[in-house]
Amino acid sequence: MLKQGLHFKLLQKLSPQQIQLMKLIQLPTQAFEERLKQEIEENPALDTGKEASDDVDDDLSNEFDDDLSEKTASDDLNIDDYLSDDEIPNYKTQANNYSADDEEKNLPYAAGTSFHQSLKNQLNTFQLNEEEYTIAEFLVGSIDDSGYIRRDVLDIVDDLAFTENVFTTLDIVISVLTSVVQTLDPIGVGARDLKECLIIQLKAKNKTKFVSLSIQVLEEAFDHFVKKHYQKLQEKFHISEDELKEIIKEISKLNPKPGSSYAGNNKIAEQIVPDFSIKLLDGELDLVLNSRNAPELHISREYNNMLKGYQESTIKSKSQKDAVFFIKQKLDAAKWFIDAIRQRQQTLLITMNTIMQYQYDYFLSGDERKLKPMILKDIADKINMDISTVSRVANSKYVSTPYGTKLIKEFFSESMKNDQGEDVSTKEIKKILETIITEENKKKPYTDERLAAILKEKGYPIARRTVAKYREQLELPVARLRKEI
Incomplete structure (x- = not known):
């Protein structure tokens, strides 16, 4: 028996633009540069670098209208939506909170025979x-x-x-x-x-x-x-x-x-390009985004000129309309990409700045024992973003600090309570454990049970199996293998 009914269902789907943004956010600097090159090669409507400042009229065509509506047929194409009278293009008003490292950086290769x-x-x-x-x-x-x-x-x-x-x-x-x-x-x-x-x-x-x-x-x-x-x-x-x-x-x-x-293995020398830089200036922390994450992108003049020519033409043939419709698709893709780049920059800066403020004491001193317990949700709640977004930033990005270049996810850790009921970072406990093992008598190294007792004396009541887990995470062998004569 057939039945007909009405059901309400709430669905949430990511748009292609949102998917593109998520993919861009998770890319580290070098992979982002490769993605940027690929997009520029595939989309001739996208251009890089600064345009000539003495040609203001041509610059007027570089700005898009944010209210641009989708057209499904070339007959309905409104050229005015793509040509703006704004005197200053959007890409020229972007913030310059980026480090001064614009010089070309190439990965070195080892020379010689493999x-x-x-x-x-x-x-x-x-x-x-x-x-x-x-x-x-x-x-x-x-x-x-x-x-x-x-x-x-x-x-x-x-x-x-x-x-x-x-x-x-x-x-x-x-x-x-x-x-x-x-x-x-x-x-x-x-x-x-x-x-x-x-x-x-x-x-x-x-x-x-x-x-x-x-x-x-x-x-x-x-x-x-x-x-x-x-x-x-x-x-x-x-x-x-x-x-x-x-x-x-x-x-x-x-x-x-x-x-x-063997020195001549011809492999690419490993080189980490930090996505951020934190510096101490007059006792205050200063955060900047690597300038290689902030390219100057704009729309090709030639494509704007093509649209102007079509708009000024009195006779519009079918081939011209087809060509303009193709141009429109490329311009849409370029606009979405430029917008995604801008959102990527903002997301990276907001997320890293919140992490820096959360771990302010650590970044001032470099002492890992001052790292606070911090999970992805702590940062996501502060910046009103999804946990997955924070995870994409933390898992693939590096930050240059006065104490070395660090993977951002290293600043995240679970919490445990000490004997005074205070939340302390598991990284703090690992650091103390590492110090105890380093300073032990290697002729009689401490067993995991003895290490647990020492940590308890220092105010960190943790079980022996937890000590074993932390020791393995620190890549430290058991007592028998640490023994020396």
Whole structure:
């Protein structure tokens, strides 16, 4: 049986402009610049830079009417909506609260031969037949950026048959690996695990008493050494504590990631471009937005001139109307993009300024113990924006401070109550925990239970499992692995 009824439903949908704004807000400076270049390339109606100041008449066409209504057909197009009599275009009245860093900044590249190319070049110094060279080259290609071959050698044998048409045996591949690849520079490359990597480096050294002992310890008791079972090592190898110290000293000189030490890997050098800058001026905090986030955008003169020509024309052909309708679409897109850029700048400044005011004591001193508990909702409520908007700013933006460049989300933390019932930041507790571990006696490092007791004495009653969680977040090992002799 069919029924007909009337239902009321409240829906909220994001417009394309709002979606565009959200995507722009979450972009850091370098990604934003790439997005800007892409938009300028795709939309010829969008232009950058300042126009000539002596041509005021042409500048009049750069301003849009905010009440511009959508037209669905070229016959209904109102050209006057796109041509303004305002003397000063909107883009020329924007605030200049941006840092003075307009110079072009490019990411530096490391010069020289790449890591893998250097290894392949070294193969030419060996007297190898065609099959051995192919195997050695394939093994070099299997080395990762840290210098290790993580794949099973048997899989490499199969791949050589399928991809290189080289039918060989496991023994031959291992022979080429150990006699050729593992002798390449830097020493230690081509190892299949950490143990083999360290032993290769030790065997390349002059054979002293402690080098030989170090090789023996790694070959026969690698697990005991890694887990710092020092007493068991002394008993197994009949060595004194001083001798064990020398062995540890010898092994600690080795490089666990030989590939990462190669200077000519031709990778882009990591460079963080801060989105904001906070400076101390006469005891007061001063916040500025990186000028690279504030491009000067306006509408192309040529497109405005096309509209003027169409408006002044007495005879309007269909092709002219189609062309003007295309221009209108590009102008609409340019207007929306310029407006989104302006809103992005305002959102970034408002959000960061509120964070700065909230954590004012920290930014004045740089002392992490003065960071207040702060969650996304605290900032969102103050600026009357959605939590997701604050999250987009915090998760991808950096700020330059007198104490270093920081990721904004680092200023956010949960709260815990101390013994006086006051809310304190978990970052404050982590900082104190890190200080306690740094200053402990490494011969008898504190267990998590003892760390919890010390924190309780300092007025922070937290459980042992919470101490373990904070210690892991600080990337600090358990007491047994912090032990030294």
